[in-house]
Amino acid sequence: MPKKHTRQEDETLPDAEWDRFTRHLARGLTPPARLTRKVMRQVYASLPAGRQRRAAPLVLRLKAMRWALTGTAVIVLIALGLARRQLVRPTAGRPVTLTLVMPEARTVAVVGDFNAWNPRNSALADPEKDGVWTVTLQLDPGRYQYGFLVDGARWETDPNAKWYANDGFGGRNAIIRL
């Protein structure tokens, strides 16, 4: 989108500094992936009970569409050879291994607060080909909600989690506390 503010009107400022300032400021920032979910949860909570029930199915469809899109993206990435067995890069923090037993799965990714609910760079691996998918994350202390994305489209709740939270769409997110 072309910027409407012009160089001419800003000529009183040092060029390099103003360029740097406007270029970076204009980039915008990515909000947390959970924002829409949180807004809609509050929106539905403010409705009379009858309308809450009527509204839910379409939201589920919205969610399904999002997962389908992200799932497609995952599959394309795998097809392009960009997916790797262990894609979570170690950073500072404590190692946490997540496991999902899912013999029929072709791909499993973990998505959660720790990776902005983005299935990229979060694939689980099944090196033994025995249906036991694992990934080790390096997480800083905190509380994280997460779930598994199976075959790029299906949402699975971690059955081994100690805690769970309502995901706002009739399902549950697993919770890990460190």
Add this chain to the structure above:
Amino acid sequence: MDEQVEHDDDLALIETCRAGKTEAFAWLVERYKKMVFSLTYRMTGNRWDAEELAQEAFVRAFRRLADFDAKRRFATWLYTIALNLCRDRAKRKRIAAVPIDAPIGRARSLLDRLAGTAPDPERQLAAKEDEAFVQHSLMGLPAGQKEVLILRVQQDLSYAEIAEVLNIPVKQVKARLHRARRKLRALWTEREPNAEEAHKTRR
């Protein structure tokens, strides 16, 4: 997207919400969440307040959808709501400065996200420096000037749109912008030579 098409789309979604299909509001949130979050982040300087205020802005917009004037752009109406919330928040508490590289999403910092996922130290350093530079510059401005500058540069609004969002005359918008630029120039010429050297060396 063409502005008129965007406006018509927004109106259609708003009408759908008003007709009782609340889920249509999720599309409006999806469409504007980046703009609103960017605005609240730049106004507050920290991610936690920004997320909370963005959330509150959307919820308040939903509750007031019946009052929305179809002649207005939904975006500018939303900006007005978000900025009012930012002002209320600023009044209620002195927002403490939060380190620019404070963790976001608990595991990664906002700057890491800005810099992309690749662990390229040079790129990360550049993004951190740019972010610190922008945020520190904004923090040196009074709220009124900051609002105008963000709406102009980040949100790409015209003078008339900014005047509408802030409910002030266009003349005052221009005056505030002028003062903001003058203040920035003063801030930047006072910067430490070391910081400037580092920036020049990197480029």
